[in-house]
Amino acid sequence: VREDLSQPQQTSVATLTIVYDHHTRGLSDKLNNVQHDHGHEIVSSLHVHLDHHNCLEVIVLRGKKAQIQALGDRIAGFKGVKHATLALTTDGKGLR
Numbered sequence: 001v002r003e004d005l006s007q008p009q010q011t012s013v014a015t016l017t018i019v020y021d022h023h024t025r026g027l028s029d030k031l032n033n034v035q036h037d038h039g040h041e042i043v044s045s046l047h048v049h050l051d052h053h054n055c056l057e058v059i060v061l062r063g064k065k066a067q068i069q070a071l072g073d074r075i076a077g078f079k080g081v082k083h084a085t086l087a088l089t090t091d092g093k094g095l096r
């Protein structure tokens with residue numbers, strides 16, 4: 001997997017986990033819009049309402065590693081996103 005991920009053009013699969021406050025003005029719209037705009041890279045997402053303020057979202061991404069990382073960084077940088085972690089793996093084709 002490490003070998004696969006050393007190539008920026010390699011197809012990778014990743015989960016982006018974010019925790020955010022849905023009361024932050026405009027954030028829910030922004031998250032929704034970016035996921036619609038990147039529908040070809042975003043495979044699925046799971047949303048958990050943690051408490052009155054906080055939401056957890058796990059977004060599954062697939063695409064070129066560099067693009068996936070850039071998209072992850074962009075979402076992580078949205079105002080109101082408290083924590084973001086991107087876990088990269090491969091599509092498994094190069095693995096036995």
Ligand code: NI
Pocket residue numbers: 022047048049050054055056
């Ligand atoms: Ni929620």
